[in-house]
Amino acid sequence: MKLIKSLTILSLTAVLISSCGEAKKEEVVEEAVTVEEPVEVVETPNIVGVASANADFSTLVAAVGAAELVETLSGEGPFTVFAPTNAAFEKLPAGTVETLLKPESKDKLTAVLTYHVVSGKFEAAQVIEAINANNGKFEVATVQGGKITLSLENGNVVLTDANGGKATVAVADVAASNGVIHAIDTVVMPK
Structure with a gap:
């Protein structure tokens, strides 16, 4: 029984750690995406x-x-x-x-x-x-x-x-x- 409890706690911990890691990866991806405004080039007329x-x-x-x-x-x-x-x-x-x-x-x-x-x-x-x-x-x-x-x-x-x-x-x-x-x-x- 102790073995089952230990395995259950270990699996829950692994799930929590892996889900936290995925959330961090998603945050990094979201922060890395930037949208640049188009730059308007104005040419001097003749x-x-x-x-x-x-x-x-x-x-x-x-x-x-x-x-x-x-x-x-x-x-x-x-x-x-x-x-x-x-x-x-x-x-x-x-x-x-x-x-x-x-x-x-x-x-x-x-x-x-x-x-x-x-x-x-x-x-x-x-x-x-x-x-x-x-x-x-x-x-x-x-x-x-x-x-x-x-x-x-x-x-x-x-x-x-x-x-x-x-x-x-x-x-x-x-x-x-x-x-x-x-x-x-x-x-x-x-x-």
């Missing part, structure tokens, strides 16, 4: 996308569309765009923008817009460094083929066009996936 998302560039975006330059400025680049704001376009003589947006003015509009574009990505620090390294003035070739002279006035980068007109960089280093945009306060004009 120059046209950045300009389109900013209400201050709506006139420029309309002009880029009328000149059929969307595909070009959406290309690989890199480009530096001295982008006139809506207020810059408003400084032009009355009717100028409307005339430039007409289909028969496409060549002139294209020339004006590409005069604001430089091949390569030049952030403000590089522009200022180039100006300082060249006795206060640095001339850049535009995609249009003309030249713009960059200088500093009161700590601001100033563009001087082929006709002597000036524009000041109001906002620098607006990042785009294919270059950089510097917002300017006046439209510069080629010869």
